[in-house]
Amino acid sequence: MAVLTATGLTKRFGGLTAVKNVSFTARPGEILSIIGPNGAGKTTVFNLLTGFITPDAGSVSLDDGDLGGMSPERRCRVGLARTFQIVQPFRGLSVLDNVVMGAMLRARSIEMARDVARQVLSDLDMSALCDVSAGQLPIGDRKRLEMAKVLATGPRALLLDEVMGGLIPIEVKRMIGFIQRLKERGIAVVVIEHHMSAVMQLSDHILVLQNGEPIATGTPQEITHNPVVLSAYLGANFAVAGT
Numbered sequence: 659m660a661v662l663t664a665t666g667l668t669k670r671f672g673g674l675t676a677v678k679n680v681s682f683t684a685r686p687g688e689i690l691s692i693i694g695p696n697g698a699g700k701t702t703v704f705n706l707l708t709g710f711i712t713p714d715a716g717s718v719s720l721d722d723g724d725l726g727g728m729s730p731e732r733r734c735r736v737g738l739a740r741t742f743q744i745v746q747p748f749r750g751l752s753v754l755d756n757v758v759m760g761a762m763l764r765a766r767s768i769e770m771a772r773d774v775a776r777q778v779l780s781d782l783d784m785s786a787l788c789d790v791s792a793g794q795l796p797i798g799d800r801k802r803l804e805m806a807k808v809l810a811t812g813p814r815a816l817l818l819d820e821v822m823g824g825l826i827p828i829e830v831k832r833m834i835g836f837i838q839r840l841k842e843r844g845i846a847v848v849v850i851e852h853h854m855s856a857v858m859q860l861s862d863h864i865l866v867l868q869n870g871e872p873i874a875t876g877t878p879q880e881i882t883h884n885p886v887v888l889s890a891y892l893g894a895n896f897a898v899a900g901t
């Protein structure tokens with residue numbers, strides 16, 4: 659059964675239809691990637707899912723509950739969390755306190771929130787950074803901190819917006835490992851990512867958007883051999899080892 663379901667999402671900005679009739683499901687322990695050229699509508703889909711903007715048509719549900727009308731914070735409370743493309747930690751706070759802020763959404767006491775935050779930081783190999791000021795972190799660690807903050811909210815569905823952006827190859831590899839471990843926890847993960855090698859390694863399913871419209875869905879194998887996707891986005895010479 660699906661955790662997260664989007665049905666017929668459509669969003670217009672003036673005369674521009676940024677997202678048109680986008681539907682998908684994300685199941686527990688599955689990773690769905692949304693890919694497409696710049697301006698294809700990927701971030702707008704995330705904004706619609708999380709309630710930062712209101713759709714002109716369509717709906718979003720978590721388990722069987724319709725999220726229509728719920729604020730982003732309320733959606734996070736019921737289990738739908740996201741990272742942002744541009745990460746903005748509380749720069750004056752320590753790494754631990756940043757993650758405690760996320761954990762406070764659900765924890766019943768500050769002590770419980772600290773326990774949750776320490777566990778999440780340990781899971782992300784960040785225990786040694788607990789006392790470091792978030793403002794001093796390099797980009798790779800800031801991306802991991804962003805992951806830690808949202809994981810501390812205890813999501814059942816997690817939206818990851820370009821978490822590989824700006825990472826060096828060894829950090830990309832580590833991030834792929836973290837995301838794969840989310841599958842084992844039964845979290846439904848939706849990924850927006852331009853790092854195609856990571857997308858192909860991680861995804862169970864891929865949805866391709868162009869000009870706001872779905873042009874293909876399938877497994878990485880199917881997508882990398884789809885002539886429409888090769889022409890619209892990946893390029894005729896696209897090849898990823900193992901796909």
Ligand SMILES: Nc1ncnc2c1ncn2[C@@H]1O[C@H](COP(=O)(O)OP(=O)(O)OP(=O)(O)O)[C@@H](O)[C@H]1O
Nearest residue numbers: 671674675676694695696697698699700701702703
């Ligand atoms: N608030 C807004 N007002 C007007 N137009 C918008 C708004 N948000 C997005 N758009 C437009 O909607 C289209 C889709 O944008 P969106 O950011 O969703 O694309 P994207 O696929 O996430 O792109 P990228 O890969 O560059 O992040 C673009 O043409 C963008 O300019």
